[in-house]
Amino acid sequence: MHNLVLFLALSISSVWAAPMCSLRAASKSPSSASPTGGIDNGNGKGGGGGGGGSTNNTLPTDVVATTWYAGWHASKFPLNKVSWKKYTSVTYAFALTTPDSATISLPDASDEALLPQFVQTAHQNNVKAILTIGGWTGSIYFSTAVGSEANRTAFAKACVDLVKKYDLDGLDFDWEYPGKQGLGCNIVNPNDSDNFLAFLKTLRADPTMTNLMITAATSILPFVGTDGSPKSDVSEFAKVFDWIAIMNYDVWGSWSSSVGPNAPLNDTCSPSPQGSAVSAVKAWTAAGFPAGQLVLGVAAYGHSFFVSQTTAFATSSSDSSMSVSPNPSGTKAIAAYPAFDSHVQPQGDSWDEIAPAGVDQCGNPTDGGPSGVYNFWGLIEDGLLTSNGTAASGMGFRRDTCSQTPYVYNSAKQTMVSYDDPESFAAKGRFINEAGLLGFAMWEAAGDSNDMLLDSIENAMQLQQVGDDECILY
Ligand SMILES: *[C@@H]1O[C@H](CO)[C@@H](O)[C@H](O)[C@H]1NC(C)=O
Ligand SMILES: *[C@@H]1O[C@H](CO)[C@@H](O)[C@H](O)[C@H]1NC(C)=O
Numbered sequence: 001m002h003n004l005v006l007f008l009a010l011s012i013s014s015v016w017a018a019p020m021c022s023l024r025a026a027s028k029s030p031s032s033a034s035p036t037g038g039i040d041n042g043n044g045k046g047g048g049g050g051g052g053g054s055t056n057n058t059l060p061t062d063v064v065a066t067t068w069y070a071g072w073h074a075s076k077f078p079l080n081k082v083s084w085k086k087y088t089s090v091t092y093a094f095a096l097t098t099p100d101s102a103t104i105s106l107p108d109a110s111d112e113a114l115l116p117q118f119v120q121t122a123h124q125n126n127v128k129a130i131l132t133i134g135g136w137t138g139s140i141y142f143s144t145a146v147g148s149e150a151n152r153t154a155f156a157k158a159c160v161d162l163v164k165k166y167d168l169d170g171l172d173f174d175w176e177y178p179g180k181q182g183l184g185c186n187i188v189n190p191n192d193s194d195n196f197l198a199f200l201k202t203l204r205a206d207p208t209m210t211n212l213m214i215t216a217a218t219s220i221l222p223f224v225g226t227d228g229s230p231k232s233d234v235s236e237f238a239k240v241f242d243w244i245a246i247m248n249y250d251v252w253g254s255w256s257s258s259v260g261p262n263a264p265l266n267d268t269c270s271p272s273p274q275g276s277a278v279s280a281v282k283a284w285t286a287a288g289f290p291a292g293q294l295v296l297g298v299a300a301y302g303h304s305f306f307v308s309q310t311t312a313f314a315t316s317s318s319d320s321s322m323s324v325s326p327n328p329s330g331t332k333a334i335a336a337y338p339a340f341d342s343h344v345q346p347q348g349d350s351w352d353e354i355a356p357a358g359v360d361q362c363g364n365p366t367d368g369g370p371s372g373v374y375n376f377w378g379l380i381e382d383g384l385l386t387s388n389g390t391a392a393s394g395m396g397f398r399r400d401t402c403s404q405t406p407y408v409y410n411s412a413k414q415t416m417v418s419y420d421d422p423e424s425f426a427a428k429g430r431f432i433n434e435a436g437l438l439g440f441a442m443w444e445a446a447g448d449s450n451d452m453l454l455d456s457i458e459n460a461m462q463l464q465q466v467g468d469d470e471c472i473l474y
C-alpha cells in the first residue's frame with residue numbers, strides 16, 4: 001500500500017528530473033563504494049551515476065534489476081518483448097568456452113546475427129548489455145582457460161575482443177562450477193577458484209574493462225578451495241566483480257529425494273535444509289563477500305514431479321510439523337515434501353522439448369525425454385494457475401511458510417510443480433532490501449507472464465522508474 005502511494009505520487013509530480021529513464025532504489029542511501037571505482041549499476045556507461053551525468057544525478061542508481069535473455073528462445077520471445085525499461089541490465093545467454101583458451105564461441109550463426117541486435121536494442125533503451133560465458137553446458141573448458149598464466153592472458157584477450165566486437169557493457173561468467181563438477185565432463189582442477197581469481201584480475205586490468213561490468217552467476221555456496229569445500233574468504237573476488245548473482249534455484253528438482261522448493265527464500269526453518277536465499281547470503285557474507293554486491297537470482301519457472309494422487313494430498317500426519325499458509329478457496333491442500341516417481345518425468349510447458357534418446361553433451365548414452373520445466377506463463381497456459389497467477393480452482397496447492405514458495409498439483413496429470421509466483425517474488429524483494437542486497441537477477445526474461453513476477457519484485461523493492469516523460473511507471 002505504501003509503495004503504491006509512493007508510485008502514484010511520483011508519477012504525478014515527476015519531480016525526479018533525470019536525463020533518461022533509469023531505475024532507482026527508493027529507500028537506499030548513497031552507498032556501495034566499489035573497489036573497482038564506483039559500481040554504476042544504472043544506465044549510464046562508465047562509472048559516474050546513471051544516465052550520462054549532465055543534469056541532476058545526486059542519487060546513485062545503486063540497484064541491479066537484471067535478467068538473462070536466452071538467445072535460443074528468440075523466435076518465441078523476440079527482443080521487442082523484453083520489458084527493457086524495467087531492467088538496469090540484460091545479459092545474453094550464452095557464449096561457450098572451447099578447447100582453445102584463446103577462443104570463445106557463440107553456439108549458432110543465429111547468435112552472431114542476434115547479439116548485435118540485442119546490444120543495439122539494450123542501448124536504445126539505455127540498458128546495459130552483458131554477455132554471459134558458460135552456463136550448464138558451456139563450462140567444460142573454463143578450467144584450462146584459466147589454468148596457466150599464458151592461458152589466462154589468451155582467454156582475457158578473447159573476452160576483450162568479444163566486448164569490442166559487440167560493443168558490450170560487460171561480461172558475466174557463469175562457470176558451473178570452479179573446482180566442482182557440474183555437467184559431468186567439465187575439466188576440473190582443485191586450483192580452479194584461485195586460477196579464476198587470477199584470470200579476473202588480468203581481465204580487470206585490461207584498459208577496456210576498467211569501467212565495464214564483470215559479473216558472475218554463482219552457486220548458493222561460495223567458491224570452493226583446493227579441498228573442494230567453500231572457501232572461508234572470498235573477499236578478493238569482490239574486488240574484481242561488480243556483483244555476483246547467486247543462482248538460488250534448482251535447489252530441489254528431479255534429482256532430489258522428494259518434491260521440494262525450486263527456489264526457497266528460507267531453509268533454516270525447513271525439515272530438510274538444502275540451501276536458500278537466506279542461507280546463501282549468510283554463507284557468502286560470512287566468507288567476506290559484501291551483501292551490497294550480492295544479487296539474488298530468482299526463478300520465473302518451476303520444476304515438475306510425477307506424484308500419485310494417493311501421496312499428493314495433505315493428511316494430518318504428514319503435515320503436522322509443517323507450517324503452511326491458508327489455501328486459496330477451491331484448492332485442496334497438498335502434502336509437504338511428498339515422494340515422487342523419478343522414472344516418470346512429466347512434460348513441462350509448451351516450450352519443453354522432448355529430447356531424443358541418444359548421447360548427452362558429454363557423449364554418454366541418454367534416454368532423452370522432457371526437462372519438466374514450467375515457465376510461469378506455462379502454468380497459466382496449462383490451466384494450473386489462473387491468469388492472475390493464483391492456483392486454479394480444483395488444483396492442489398500449498399505455500400509453505402519456510403521456503404515461502406508455492407506448489408500446485410494437477411490431479412488429472414499427477415503432476416506437481418514447485419514454482420514461484422507474484423507473492424513469493426514479493427517476499428524475495430522485501431528480503432533483498434532487508435538484507436541490503438544489490439538487487440535481483442531473473443532467469444529468464446521469457447518466463448514471466450505480463451510482468452506479474454517482475455512488477456511484484458520491483459514493487460516490493462520499492463524501485464522507481466525515473467526519467468523523462470516516456471518513462472512508464474507501473
Ligand atoms: C537535485 O536533486 C536534489 C534532490 O532531489 C534537489 O534538492 C535539487 O534541487 C536538484 N538540483 C537540480 C539542479 O535540479
Ligand atoms: C592451456 O590451454 C590449452 C588449450 O588452449 C590446454 O590444452 C592446456 O591444457 C591449458 N593449460 C592448462 C595448464 O590448463
Ligand SMILES: *[C@@H]1O[C@H](CO)[C@@H](O)[C@H](O)[C@H]1NC(C)=O
Nearest residue numbers: 147188189190191192194226
Ligand atoms: C595447484 O597449484 C599449486 C601451487 O601453484 C601447484 O603446485 C599445483 O601443481 C597445482 N595443481 C594442479 C592440479 O594444477
Ligand SMILES: *[C@@H]1O[C@H](CO)[C@@H](O)[C@H](O)[C@H]1NC(C)=O
Nearest residue numbers: 265266267268269278402431
Ligand atoms: C528464516 O527462518 C528463520 C528460522 O525460522 C527465521 O528466524 C528467519 O526470520 C527467517 N528469515 C526469513 C527472511 O524469512
Ligand SMILES: *[C@@H]1O[C@H](CO)[C@@H](O)[C@H](O)[C@H]1NC(C)=O
Nearest residue numbers: 386387388389390391392393
Ligand atoms: C485471481 O483470480 C481468481 C479467479 O480468477 C480470483 O478468485 C481471485 O480473486 C483473483 N485474485 C486477485 C488477487 O485478483
